[in-house]
Amino acid sequence: MQTESTAVKGSSNEQSTIEGRSIDFVPEHERTDKLSSQGPFWFVGNFTFFTMTIGFVGPSVGLDSIWTTVAGTLGIMFGTLFMAFHGSQGPHLGLPQMIQSRAQFGYRGVVLVLIATLFVFAGFNIVNLVLMMQGLKTLFSWDPMQVALAVTLPATILAILGHDWMHKTFKWSLYLSLPLYGLVTLAVLMGWVQDAPVIKGVVPETPLGFNWTGFIAQFAAAASYNIAYAPYVSDYSRYLPKNTSSSKLITAVFLGASLSGAWMISVGGWLASHLHTTDVLVALNAVGAGFAPHLGTVVVAITILAFLPVIAMNIYSAKLTAITSIDSFKKIEPTAKARVVAIIFVVCLQLGVAMSIYNSGSGLSVLNIYLVVMLYFLVPWTAVNLTDYFFVRRGRYAIPHFFLPHDNIYGRWGTRGLLSYLVGFMAMVPFFCIFDGSREVFVGPIAQAMGSVDLAWLVGLIVSSIVYYLSCRSLNLHHEEAVIAHIEINMPEYTTGNKRRA
Secondary structure, three states, X not given: OOOOOOOOOOOOOOOOOOOOOOOOOOOHHHOOOOHHHHHHHHHHHHOOHHHHHHOOHHHHOOXXXXXXXXXXXXXXXXXXXXXXXXXOHHHHHOOOHHHHOHHHXXXXXXXXXXXXXXXXXXHHXXXXXXXXXXXXXHHHOOOHHHHHHHXXXXXHHHHHXXXXXXXXXXXXXXXXXXXXXXXXXXXXXXXXXXXXXXXXOOOOOOOOEOOHHHHXXXXXXXXXXXXXXXXXXXXXXXXXXXXXOHHHHHHHHHHHHHXXXXXXXXXXXXXXXXXXXXXXXXXXXXXHHOOOOOHHHHHHHHHHHHHHHHHHHHHHHHHHHHHHHHHOOOOOOOOHHHHHHHHHHHHHHHHHHHHHHHHHOOOHHHHHHHHHHHHHHHHHHHHHHHHHXXXXXXXXXXXXXXXXXXXXXXXXXXXXXXXXHHHHHHHHHHHOEEEEOOEEEEEOHHHXXXXXOOOHHHHHHHHHHHHHHXXXXXXXXHHHHHHHHHHHHHOHHHOOOOOOOO
C-alpha cells in the first residue's frame, strides 16, 4: 500500500510504516492479503471483554445464563449473516464500505448514513472507554482520565499505522486472549468460581429464568452487535485479491465472528447471573483472584491489552467515515496526512463524550440503550445496501464514478436509497422498544400492544428492502451497464467481475 514515502505494498519497499490509502480504490497489485487471515481477524474482533458485556443484557432483563446463551447465540448468528455478506464486497470492489454506499444514496446523500455509522464507530469506543474507566476505578481507584489516555494513545498510533499493522496486532491479540479466556471458560464450566451471594438492595432478588421480552432483548442486543460490524467489513477485506471466492470469504467471516461472539456472550451471561455484578472487569478480576492472589489483576491487564487493537479498529473505520463525509462536500486528496487529521478528530470526539458519560455515572444502562439504537440506525442501511448489491445492480458498479462530485451516474442525492432508508426507519418507530435496564425509555404503541417485544429491526429490514427494490424498477440499468463497459475497456483495472444483467 502506498505511503508518503511512495513505498507500495507488494513492492520491494514493502516494509512501509504508515498506510497511505484512505477512501480510495485499492489496485490489484496491492492486494496481497490472504483469505486465511479473515476468519481469525474477525474471531479476535469479537473475542473481547466487551462482547462478554453483551451477555450481561440477558440477566439484567430476567434471563438465566442458559437462556442468555441461547438468545445470544441465535442473535449473534443472525447479525453475522449481514456483516459476512458485506465482507464479500471488499475484494470485488476494492473500496471502503461507505464509499460504495454512494451508489444507493448519492455522492452527497450518503452523508445521512455516514452520520449514523460514525455514531456507531465512535459510540463503540465511547462505551468501551466508559466501561474500562468504571472497572479500573472500582478495582484499583485509577484516575479515569489517565485510564482513557493510556488506552487511547497506543490505539491511536496503531490506527495511524494502518491496515497491515492492524492485522499483525490482531494476531498477537489472539495469542494473548485465547489462553486467558480459555482459562475463564474452564473455570466456569468446572465450577471453580463460587457464586456470589445475593445482596439485598444491590442486585435483583427475583430468580432468573425465561421471559419473551428478555429473550428478544438479548437476541436484539447480540444481533445488533454484529450487524454493527457491517460498515466495517469491506475496510478490512478490500486488500484481498479480486478473484477471492465470495462464498469462502462469507463463510470465513461468519464462522470467525459468530463463534467467538457466541462464546463470549455465553461466558458473560454466566458471570452476570452468578457473580451478581454489572461490571465485566470486576467479574474477570474475581475469577482470576479465585485461583491465586493478584491473578485477578493479571487477568484484567491482559484483557485490556488484548482489546487495544479493537479500539484501533473503531478509530480506523471512524476516520474513513469522517473523510468520506467531508469529501462528499469538499474534495479531499486521500493521503496519509488526511488520515492522521481525521484520526485526531475522531479520538478527541471519543475522549470528550466518554468523559462526559462517565461523569454522569451511567454504565451498563448506556450500553443497553446504545446497542438497541445502533441497531435501529443500521438496519435500513444494511437492507438497502445488500439489496442493491445482490439483487439490483448485482455487483456491477462504475468505480471511478464514486469519486466524481459532478456528472457521476449515481447522482448527488440518491432519492431511492434515501427514501427507502427513511421509510424503513419510520416504519420501525411504532415497534421501538428501548429500555434502560428495567426502566422504560421509549416503547412504541405496537410494541406495547405486543408486550414490549422488540421486532423493530425485522420490520426495518423487510420494509427498507422492499421499498428499495420496487423503487429501482425504474432505474436505467442499461445506461449504467454501458458506462461500466466503457470503463472496463479503457480502464481494465476497475473491472468489477463478469456478472452481467439479463
